[in-house]
Amino acid sequence: MKGTNKYINRSKISETHFRLLLKYFVLDLTASQAAQLINYNRNTINRYYKLFRERITLLADAASPFVSIDDPRGASHFALFKKDESIYLHAIYMPKEAPEEFQPHLERLDPHIHAYIDMRQTRFYRALHAPANISGPEAFWSFAKTRLAKFNGLHASRSYQHLKECEFRYNNRNLDIYTLLLKEFRKNPLN
Numbered sequence: 001m002k003g004t005n006k007y008i009n010r011s012k013i014s015e016t017h018f019r020l021l022l023k024y025f026v027l028d029l030t031a032s033q034a035a036q037l038i039n040y041n042r043n044t045i046n047r048y049y050k051l052f053r054e055r056i057t058l059l060a061d062a063a064s065p066f067v068s069i070d071d072p073r074g075a076s077h078f079a080l081f082k083k084d085e086s087i088y089l090h091a092i093y094m095p096k097e098a099p100e101e102f103q104p105h106l107e108r109l110d111p112h113i114h115a116y117i118d119m120r121q122t123r124f125y126r127a128l129h130a131p132a133n134i135s136g137p138e139a140f141w142s143f144a145k146t147r148l149a150k151f152n153g154l155h156a157s158r159s160y161q162h163l164k165e166c167e168f169r170y171n172n173r174n175l176d177i178y179t180l181l182l183k184e185f186r187k188n189p190l191n
Contacts, residue, residue: 007185
């Protein structure tokens with residue numbers, strides 16, 4: 001039956017199951033857990049979760065006051081900026097030397113950086129010039145690290161999307177993310 005789902009184009013999943021799947025995504029269930037509950041194949045759930053994360057990445061990038069690099073996939077270093085009560089993530093490319101050695105050079109390039117994340121080592125570095133009273137980057141990193149631990153490792157090409165999802169969840173923590181995403185998918189259906 002064509003055109004039965006207003007949230008995603010060319011889908012074989014019903015609107016009811018789509019909403020249920022989105023609810024599981026918002027509740028932060030893994031694809032395996034959602035697959036058991038909704039009785040779909042885990043690969044199908046992963047495909048939808050990937051679509052959700054791609055759209056969330058676009059939404060987070062659009063909300064960011066900073067220009068992102070052309071292709072952040074595979075980036076393993078990220079700068080964190082705090083503006084008002086929101087945290088913004090920006091992919092950066094670092095040379096081979098240790099982040100501690102490169103940090104002063106990077107801070108001269110952009111003095112707005114409050115912290116750095118090195119996903120290869122799963123480490124957090126506070127910027128040398130960042131005020132001591134700014135706790136947002138540490139709170140975000142604690143949230144992201146706890147959330148990402150359940151994936152038992154991430155492929156480098158997916159770390160950007162997962163961190164952008166963490167950014168989106170963190171910045172919208174006081175809002176109903178389910179309703180927010182449902183409205184977005186209704187306005188601009190997934191492909």
